[in-house]
Amino acid sequence: MAGMKMNIPEILSKPRSIKELSEILKIGERALFLFLMYWKFMGILKEENNVWYMQEEDCARLKEFENIIKHEQNIMECWNTSQNIIESLKNSKKTFSQEDRQLxxxxxxxxxxxxxxxxxxxxxxxxxxxxxxxxxxxxxxxxxxxxxxxxxxxxxxxxxxxxxxxxxxxxxxxxxxxxxxxxxxxxxxxxxxxxxxxxxxxxxxxxxxxxxxxxxxxxxxxxxxxxxxxxxxxxxxxxxxxxxxxxxxxxxxxxxxxxxxxxxxxxxxxxxxxxxxxxxxxxxxxxxxxxxxxxx
The missing domain is CATH 3.40.50.150 (Vaccinia Virus protein VP39)
Incomplete structure (x- = not known):
């Protein structure tokens, strides 16, 4: 989600070097490199000869990853609150709402x-x-x-x-x-x-x-x-x-x-x-x- 907020997918629709990307985002090259390596490991970014870019299939994978993150956020913020856990313990039949279910x-x-x-x-x-x-x-x-x-x-x-x-x-x-x-x-x-x-x-x-x-x-x-x-x-x-x-x-x-x-x-x-x-x-x-x- 941090990468989405920094608009990395749109920026990397064009291949860019770490130096170029660092200047655009105003982030140190070393920290940015480690962050991009995480994206690469997750299969949502490609790198060749120190040039980073995203293709259509990477964007699709990112969308899936985004859905997982939203689901996890929803669990932590809406489901795994102390009050909700107490209510669920008292009522074991509680189920997802329609919106929760789609996530x-x-x-x-x-x-x-x-x-x-x-x-x-x-x-x-x-x-x-x-x-x-x-x-x-x-x-x-x-x-x-x-x-x-x-x-x-x-x-x-x-x-x-x-x-x-x-x-x-x-x-x-x-x-x-x-x-x-x-x-x-x-x-x-x-x-x-x-x-x-x-x-x-x-x-x-x-x-x-x-x-x-x-x-x-x-x-x-x-x-x-x-x-x-x-x-x-x-x-x-x-x-x-x-x-x-x-x-x-x-x-x-x-x-x-x-x-x-x-x-x-x-x-x-x-x-x-x-x-x-x-x-x-x-x-x-x-x-x-x-x-x-x-x-x-």
């Missing part, structure tokens, strides 16, 4: 989903047309990534959240010239009689009680055959990484207080007669991927 979706999706999608596709390891089911809080955005790799993919999205607008999703996929089916969880279970090759459940398990998660996994199980791959992707507490305990305040204040450890999810998966084939921790986005198959 949250912008922060949680984006590049995170691209990384998860690539690992999921790598794990599936099959070519040809696939059927793909997206379930959870990724708001239909993971399907757009899958569609880039499997151009003939038949996409189904389960909308289980009031903040996800089905009409907006349909418009998004219409622009991509893709057909998409959208269901509520109950409609998918009662009306759809088909198997899916890849099923993705993202950023969702913390909002389900054990019984709700078990019910959801059993519904999903009915949509799986012996070749189907289910991927649960989410953030979990890890005793060896004390910094991620900051998630606790976030979860308390927006209602995601269940299945805090990955072991909690593994237990429910086992109860449903499903088998975990692999578990991967993506440290760069502090997200676990649990790959699940249907027991033979």
């Amino acid at each position: 949250y979706l912008s922060a949680m999706n984006g590049k995170n989903l691209e990384i998860i999608g690539l690992r999921m596709i790598r794990e599936y390891r099959k070519n040809g047309p696939i059927s793909y089911l997206e379930w959870g809080n990724s708001a239909g955005q993971m399907s757009t990534i899958i569609a880039k790799f499997y151009t003939d993919a038949k996409i189904t999205i389960v909308v289980s959240n009031q903040f996800i607008n089905s009409n907006d999703l349909k418009l998004t996929y219409k622009k991509m010239h893709k057909q998409v089916e959208i269901y509520s969880p109950e409609d998918l279970y009662s009306k759809v009689n088909k198997f899916y090759d890849i099923i993705h459940l993202y950023n969702t398990v913390h909002y389900y009680s054990s019984e709700e998660l078990k019910k959801t996994l059993l519904m999903i199980k009915e949509q799986m055959n012996e070749n189907s791959l289910l991927c649960i992707a989410d953030m979990f507490l890890k005793d060896e990484e004390c910094e991620n305990y900051m998630y606790l305040l976030d979860w308390i204040t927006h209602g995601g207080t269940n299945h805090l450890y990955i072991e909690n999810v593994r237990e429910v998966v086992s109860q449903c007669g499903l088998q975990i084939s692999k578990s991967i921790y993506l440290r760069e986005i502090t997200t676990d991927l649990i790959f699940i198959k249907k027991e033979g």
Whole structure:
């Protein structure tokens, strides 16, 4: 945000040296160099032969980064205040407002989903047309990534959240010239009689009680055959990484207080007669991927 306020993106729409940029901003060259190195490390700036510049994809990455910062500011200023924490402790059903939700979706999706999608596709390891089911809080955005790799993919999205607008999703996929089916969880279970090759459940398990998660996994199980791959992707507490305990305040204040450890999810998966084939921790986005198959 500091760089945005200094108008660095506009200034670096034209390649500039540190010296030139320092004179424009009236900032010491050494401090400015370190600041630009931070931007470069975050993937929102390029440098060649001591010349710094931004391209279109860098601006897109900066926009994603800006959304994350806004979300974090919103959490600290609006959600993780002492009064709000007290109110949330007394009322565990408190949830995001519409505005909060949009900031949250912008922060949680984006590049995170691209990384998860690539690992999921790598794990599936099959070519040809696939059927793909997206379930959870990724708001239909993971399907757009899958569609880039499997151009003939038949996409189904389960909308289980009031903040996800089905009409907006349909418009998004219409622009991509893709057909998409959208269901509520109950409609998918009662009306759809088909198997899916890849099923993705993202950023969702913390909002389900054990019984709700078990019910959801059993519904999903009915949509799986012996070749189907289910991927649960989410953030979990890890005793060896004390910094991620900051998630606790976030979860308390927006209602995601269940299945805090990955072991909690593994237990429910086992109860449903499903088998975990692999578990991967993506440290760069502090997200676990649990790959699940249907027991033979």
